[in-house]
Amino acid sequence: MLLSLSWLREFVPYTGEVSALADTLTMLGLEVEEVRNPFAALDTLVVGHVVKCAAHPESDHLSVCRVDIGAEAALDIVCGAPNVAAGQKVPVAPVGTIMPDGLEIKKAKLRGQTSCGMICSERELGLGEGHAGIMILDADLQPGIKLSAALGLEDTVLDVSITPNRADCLSVLGLAREVAAAFALPLTMPAVQVRESGEAFTQFRIEVDPALCPLYQARLIRGVRIGPSPAWLRYRLLAVGLRPINTVVDITNYVMLELGQPLHAFDRDRLEGQRIQVALATEGMAFTTLDGQDRVLTARDLLIWDDVRPVALAGVMGGANSEITDQSSSVVLESAVFDPASVRKTARRLGLSSDASFRFERGVDQVGTSLAMNRAAQLMAELAGGQVAPGVAKAEPHPFVARTLGFTPAKATRLLGQTMDEAFCQSTLERLGCTVSAAAEPWEVVPPSFRLDLEREVDLIEEVARMYGMDRIEGALPTVQKCLHDLDKVDPTYAFLSQIKDWGVGVGLAEAVNYSFVGTADLDRCGVNDQGRVLICNPLSEDMNVLRTDLAPGLFNTLRHNISQDSTRVRVFEVAHTFVQDAQSDTQTKENNRLAILLHGGRFPGRYPYPHGQSEYADIKGLVEHLLGTLHLSGSFCRTPEHPFLLPAVSVQVGHDMIGWIGRVRPDLADTYLARGEVWYADLDLDVLLRLYGQTQIVFAPIPKYPVIRRDMTLAVPLSLPLEQVVHTVREIQESLLDDIFIADIYTPDAGTAEAVRNVTYRFVYRHAEKTLKDKDVDKVHSRIAQHITGQLPIRFP
Amino acid sequence: MTNDIIGTLESLVPELTQALGQASSLDEVEALRVRFLGRKGLLAELMSGMAALSPEERPAVGKAANTVKTAMTVVWEERVQALQSVMQDQALEFFDPSAPSWRPDRGSLHPVTRVMREVCSVFTGLGFEVVSGPEVENDFTNFEALNLPPEHPARDMQDTLYISDSILLRTHTSPLQVRTMLARKPPLGVIAPGKVYRRDSDITHTPMFHQIEGLLVDTHVTMADLRGILTAFVQTVFGHDTKVRFRPSFFPFTEPSAEVDISCVICGGSGKTAPDTACRVCKETGWVEILGCGMVDPAVFAKVGYDPDIYTGFAFGLGVERIAMLKYGIGDLRMFFENDLRFLGQFA
DSSP states (O other): OEEEHHHHHHHSOOOSOHHHHHHHHHHTTOEEEEEEOTTGGGTTOEEEEEEEEEEOTTOSSOEEEEEEOSSSSOEEEEEOOTTOOTTOEEEEEETTOBOTTSOBOOOEEETTEEEOEEEOOTTTTTSOSOOSSOOOBOTTOOTTSBHHHHTTOOOOEEEEEOOTTOGGGSSHHHHHHHHHHHHTOOOOOOOOOOOBOSSOSOSOEEEEOTTTOSEEEEEEEESOOOSOOOHHHHHHHHHTTOOOOOHHHHHHHHHHHHHSOOEEEEEGGGSOTTEEEEEEOOTTOEEEBTTSOEEEOOTTOEEEEOSSSEEEETTTEEBGGGOOOTTOOOEEEEEEEOOHHHHHHHHHHTTOOOHHHHHHHHOOOGGGHHHHHHHHHHHHHHHHOOEEOSSOEEEOSSOOOOOOEEEOHHHHHHHHTSOOOHHHHHHHHHHTTOEEEOSSSSEEEEOOTTOTTOOSHHHHHHHHHHHHOGGGSOOOOOOOOOOGGGGGGOOOHHHHHHHHHHHHHHTTOEEOOOOSEEOHHHHHHTTOOOTTOOBOSSOSSGGGOEEOSSSHHHHHHHHHHHHHTTOSOEEEEEEEEEEEEOTTSTTSEEEEEEEEEEEESBSSOSSTTSOOOBOOHHHHHHHHHHHHHHTTOOOEEEEESOOSSEEEEEEEEETTEEEEEEEEEOHHHHHHTTOOSOEEEEEEEHHHHHHHHHHOOOOOOOOOOSOOEEEEEEEEEETTSOHHHHHHHHHHTOOTTEEEEEEEEEEOTTTTSTTOEEEEEEEEEEOOSSSOOOHHHHHHHHHHHHHHHHHHSSOBOO | OHHHHHHHHHHHHHHHHHHHHHOOSHHHHHHHHHHHHSTTSHHHHHHHGGGGSOTTTHHHHHHHHHHHHHHHHHHHHHHHHHHHHHHHHHHHHTOOTTSOOOOOOOOBOOHHHHHHHHHHHHHHHTTOEEOOOOSEEEHHHHTGGGTOOTTOGGGGGSOOOBSSSSEEEOSSSTHHHHHHHHHOOSSEEEEEEEEEEOSOOBTTBOSEEEEEEEEEEESSOOHHHHHHHHHHHHHHHHOTTOOEEEEEEEETTEEEEEEEEEEOTTTTTSSEEETTEEOTTTTTSSEEEEEEEEEEOHHHHHHHTOOTTTOEEEEEEEEHHHHHHHHHTOOOGGGGGTOOHHHHGGGO
């Protein structure tokens, strides 16, 4: 809401600083976002006196003028306007001026004649449409004074942000009421006196849908002259960002901005019959609004009809078939109240938000409709020569009924935590226009008709706090009480996800955060199942139209972005939800906390003293094993043929629980994300991990007292035999002396040939729990194990 | 014969001593050990000749051989030690502390996570408990229960991404107020960090961002408590000199409602970063808005079955990216979701 300070001052005699006014409004909850001079662009323009005006010697349409602008030397200005003449007072833009359209005035030579400025038309000044010639000013003006002073353009505009509950502040009057209350200043209402003449306006019948239109009233003004409004009115509209159109339309806009009541003017001669109806549209019917757009309506849109056809979308926009034109002379002036929800639905469905609909949606002051209608009628008489017909055509199925609210000052104190004394409460509510009967508690408080937002006691408490100064309430630190019986309801999710993230950071990964939505094409490209996807029905774009069923596309985008920024090494993780449809859920969606890890490029930074080498399966598997170890879990890793985008793909299980997959991103897919080398990926279900982690318990095992004996055994293991199989087979015999077994080294002598085998050195660690082992004890066991595994598996000694 | 052998044996000692004196590396010294003392070395060779001796001759030769072996071992070990000590000295002399290191990768926590943690830890320290909930919500929890009935103009404030007529991506973390209150009875103090979504994308808006919601409900919670808690939060996160300002505002689910401003962290509240340079962050006002809050609206209590005559409560919601931008001086919101490693790496 743009508030003109000069306009405000017509209602309330505020004489203080603008900054103090802005601060006060802001601290009342009417945030002033900006204070500006609406005509700042005209700041350097001055009034000039055309002393001499001669035809340009080289041109048949230019004039060479000498213009006195109060400075010592008069300016020579070449002017192309046909109406320029000696003796005129004109607006002059000196050299250096930046015009409202951005053009800079420079010293120029026009066909050999020097020009040191510009004499301006109304349109060039942004003050109107006049462009037939230069603007001619009042002859009495002193040359050299500022143009803004000469035209009465010196104003200040405050851009006030109005919260949706304060419909009453969408007007000069509404803000003036607040200013009056805050500064204890008197409020002056405009004097409205309608002089009626001619034949009475009584033949019109008004019929309304009582559910959607509690009040509809109208006046008839005959004989209006349609033309430009007087300058002061146009300038005032311009100051608050409205384009002047013609007297009648400008007056309806002016009164709406001033009093908050949207008005609509119909051309009486274009209305059929003697009746106005406010009734719903029929499904699918077409209607052309005055912006020339053809609209298709539904049976929920409220219309204004004349005797035979719709003439306006109620509260939203008038119809092209009845709008005021240059030929109009009789005006039916509507001042009504429409159901906020109905206006809102129509305006939103049609994407048609107008100043009128904005106000109707938030609620207008039903009692104030008459004042606004009469004020506009009076202005049409005064400024456009209209004659206001006697009488008002009106239907009011639901007259305004004021609410009576209870109010107990102690409750305000209790809620605010700051003492609000009774006298302050009473005077505050009264200053805000409430009627207060404080004889007994609770008090009876009747809010004014324009404060539709005051519906409950708590709303009155807010008013008291607002006027007291919410910022004056002193802080206190409360104790957070807890229920003993809720202690077991502590939600472990946040702490667990934090732990996972800390792990990721600890192992050197960067945490990424991607949007939860991607495009269906992204999921399709990854080949993931298209069943159960959660689609957004009004996406911002096609590449954000589906919630991730897999974190991969997001992390792949992260990969692409970084490769495109010259990164050769990308090691990232993300913890986020995936989403699939779930008819059982109260949100129709099952959400799953997942962890995804992506590795690409060097295992180490590519510099001394790190060795070379790219990330490979061992790296991603190692990270997952490390994570599981951190959680006191251990996983088994099995090759799986079924994964949409990992090849090889390996499933990860903990006990019987499937917790995710690791593997290499298919090269063709990686390629589309600019990755030339291998991309390794892990995807783990954190909800399952959280459950499993919740079941783990650390049980201390005594530290062994006796030393170990280590023995190595090198075996030729065919490529077809999983390395871990050897360990499993060793463990089958449950040899109690065997403390540990691991692979010490692998050597593949004939790598790349069909006969390739791996020479794998397994290291066996033997220990006895109660004594120091002797070599000969170990020899026996060691050879028994060797026999067992070479008997069970297709392995041999090399 | 015997004396010859013994003489030859004994000559090995000075021979080795001399050779060791000329050896300058551990490798050469090791080669000498192999040559003199190895299994096929000079000593072993001479000893293999013992087989040809008579049993009477053997003890004397054997004894000499042992003496020689011990002597050779001693001189060899002395030489090794001397060489090692020289090399150690050399190594120490040329030790280069500026040599490049082998350092483990440093991971990084996303700035959103960092800020969420910091904020949550302030509140958990005050006794609040962290809760989480779904990001896809239904109309009831996201809007209706929060006193935002259909066609309410305040729904304009949060343009929504819909899954269906009644299912949507949560536009704020406030539905967690509803879920928590439906699941529990007062007293309760919870804090709920999470992702939220709006149908908005431009230079200062991303369609996904993060909020933290706080809620305290008990029998005597006041607006003064709200101010106290939020002052504690602001001064912990932004420093103890930070000023806090409460300004009336409007949210459908709180009444009274307020916006909280803090003194600008860039210009310190002066509105200027230099005597004649306007602060761009606070637009010269000296204040920056950081969160919205208020006393839980009785209509919300009614929806969750709490008696508003018994209970009062406060709620607040803050934008995590906004705090992160102020705290770290990040100018462009969109950087949060590009995941550029040069950005992420700064939050290690």
